[in-house]
Amino acid sequence: MANAQEPFPLTAYGASGLLARMAISPDHLSIAFTDKTLCTRCGTCAGVCPTGAITMGDDLYPVIDEDACIDCGLCTKTCPGGTVEYKHLTQITFGHDHDTDSFDGHVRETFVGKSTDPEIQARGAGGGIITGLLADLLEHKVVDGCIVTRMKPDQPWRGEAFIARTRTELLQSQGSRYMIIPVNEVFALLRREQGRFALAALPCQMHGYRLMQEACPELAGKIHLAIGLFCGGSLEPEVVTDLLKTKHLGRDDINGFEFRGGEWPGKMRALLKNDTIRDMHYSNYKDGAYNYLISLYMPPRCQTCLDGSGEFSDLSVSDAWTRDREGNYKFKGHSRILVRTERGAKALDDAVEAGAITTICVSDDPSYRTHRIQTRRKGVNAPLRVARLKKAGRAVPTYDRDTPDHTKKDVIKERVISGLIGLSRFPRLRFLVIKFLTSSAAIPLIKLRLVLKKRKYQKLKR
Numbered sequence: 001m002a003n004a005q006e007p008f009p010l011t012a013y014g015a016s017g018l019l020a021r022m023a024i025s026p027d028h029l030s031i032a033f034t035d036k037t038l039c040t041r042c043g044t045c046a047g048v049c050p051t052g053a054i055t056m057g058d059d060l061y062p063v064i065d066e067d068a069c070i071d072c073g074l075c076t077k078t079c080p081g082g083t084v085e086y087k088h089l090t091q092i093t094f095g096h097d098h099d100t101d102s103f104d105g106h107v108r109e110t111f112v113g114k115s116t117d118p119e120i121q122a123r124g125a126g127g128g129i130i131t132g133l134l135a136d137l138l139e140h141k142v143v144d145g146c147i148v149t150r151m152k153p154d155q156p157w158r159g160e161a162f163i164a165r166t167r168t169e170l171l172q173s174q175g176s177r178y179m180i181i182p183v184n185e186v187f188a189l190l191r192r193e194q195g196r197f198a199l200a201a202l203p204c205q206m207h208g209y210r211l212m213q214e215a216c217p218e219l220a221g222k223i224h225l226a227i228g229l230f231c232g233g234s235l236e237p238e239v240v241t242d243l244l245k246t247k248h249l250g251r252d253d254i255n256g257f258e259f260r261g262g263e264w265p266g267k268m269r270a271l272l273k274n275d276t277i278r279d280m281h282y283s284n285y286k287d288g289a290y291n292y293l294i295s296l297y298m299p300p301r302c303q304t305c306l307d308g309s310g311e312f313s314d315l316s317v318s319d320a321w322t323r324d325r326e327g328n329y330k331f332k333g334h335s336r337i338l339v340r341t342e343r344g345a346k347a348l349d350d351a352v353e354a355g356a357i358t359t360i361c362v363s364d365d366p367s368y369r370t371h372r373i374q375t376r377r378k379g380v381n382a383p384l385r386v387a388r389l390k391k392a393g394r395a396v397p398t399y400d401r402d403t404p405d406h407t408k409k410d411v412i413k414e415r416v417i418s419g420l421i422g423l424s425r426f427p428r429l430r431f432l433v434i435k436f437l438t439s440s441a442a443i444p445l446i447k448l449r450l451v452l453k454k455r456k457y458q459k460l461k462r
């Protein structure tokens with residue numbers, strides 16, 4: 001975490017006797033301390049720990065200083081790893097408990113849009129909507145800072161969360177980092193901060209934040225707006241060094257790394273110290289590398305996550321992938337926005353009114369149902385995986401949603417995808433596969449995939 005300060009002074013928690021070393025009950029700790037495979041690495045436990053006893057380790061799982069732990073149980077109350085109760089999260093977020101049971105979750109209105117600031121738009125993963133909104137909130141002093149991410153300036157192969165307070169800092173945060181970053185550890189910094197903040201976060205991080213609203217209302221009250229990112233799954237952090245290795249590059253060769261650099265939809269590329277840019281892959285992010293990486297580097301907990309749309313945010317932002325009949329993107333360089341709460345609606349309206357972003361309402365446009373594959377993966381494949389693993393006695397998160405209706409084909413598909421994901425257990429083999437798939441020898445495979453995809457898309461449109 002950037003700008004990490006010393007842990008919160010222990011004396012602030014009363015008599016020193018209370019702080020003496022004590023046996024900590026596992027029931028009072030976040031799930032990582034009993035089963036790492038269920039940990040999302042969202043960083044909430046480190047963020048809410050009142051004594052700074054929990055920090056995120058090098059592998060981005062939490063570590064605990066037992067001497068500093070006061071057994072308060074806040075980390076377990078806010079941990080979204082082991083249990084995801086949709087009704088409960090719905091209650092906290094929307095004030096009622098009617099779970100929609102749909103991939104998109106509760107949606108008031110849907111838009112596509114982009115930032116009107118050419119720099120923000122060009123640097124955005126999509127249309128720079130998240131940063132356009134955050135910049136507008138900062139400019140109009142609605143918030144004092146924004147919780148966002150960037151690649152570490154001194155270790156550009158790793159990501160970090162930080163509080164951006166200026167437009168320049170927001171620009172550093174732009175683009176998607178398809179890797180685990182424990183965003184919510186930044187909540188530890190908020191404890192000492194005055195003022196209001198905005199949060200941009202992935203679904204698991206959003207779950208942690210919502211649970212914090214209940215367990216630590218004062219701390220959570222500092223967050224004025226929660227913007228959710230869609231998420232098809234994150235990647236293990238070593239993906240960057242592995243990609244560099246496929247091109248015979250090391251960590252010391254780079255100044256920066258972009259997952260979606262250059263022209264939309266962007267390419268994975270390394271910014272080298274000799275001022276040149278090296279593509280990690282011959283195709284763009286959408287049609288190339290990410291499709292393999294998501295199978296080969298997806299962490300265990302992401303494989304059993306059912307929330308792909310940031311259901312518990314004030315508004316969620318996704319890519320705007322809709323294509324026309326010819327297979328061309330309808331809204332190149334745009335983002336899609338799902339407005340969920342009144343607060344989200346107001347932030348969007350204000351930004352449009354201030355001229356910071358432009359939007360087109362697509363709520364009633366039936367052709368604007370995107371993310372079909374993701375809906376299937378998260379809405380059917382992942383619940384089937386959860387059910388199968390549970391039956392086999394493996395640890396899986398507990399959900400208060402039933403396994404959806406499915407076909408035999410879905411069952412087979414889940415097994416095939418899980419088989420591929422299983423390769424991640426063999427890092428050497430995984431590296432060889434990635435080396436091949438990111439080499440020019442694999443170009444025919446990408447071309448074939450694109451042809452098949454275009455055909456499928458045209459069929460769907462008929």
Ligand SMILES: Cc1cc2nc3c(=O)[nH]c(=O)nc-3n(C[C@H](O)[C@H](O)[C@H](O)COP(=O)(O)OP(=O)(O)OC[C@H]3O[C@@H](n4cnc5c(N)ncnc54)[C@H](O)[C@@H]3O)c2cc1C
Pocket residue numbers: 123124125126127128129130131132147148149150159173174175176177178179180181183200201202229230231232233234235317318319320335336374
């Ligand atoms: C791991 C991951 C998986 C995703 N999967 C999908 C998907 O399957 N389908 C889809 O439509 N969209 C997905 N997205 C979201 C999409 O890539 C864009 O981030 C989103 O459309 C916003 O674009 P923008 O131009 O409005 O944002 P920008 O203005 O570019 O801002 C991007 C924001 O994302 C934040 N961010 C970047 N990386 C991370 C991270 N690792 N953790 C937390 N915050 C981060 C930045 O801090 C910044 O605030 C994913 C994003 C991530 C990080």
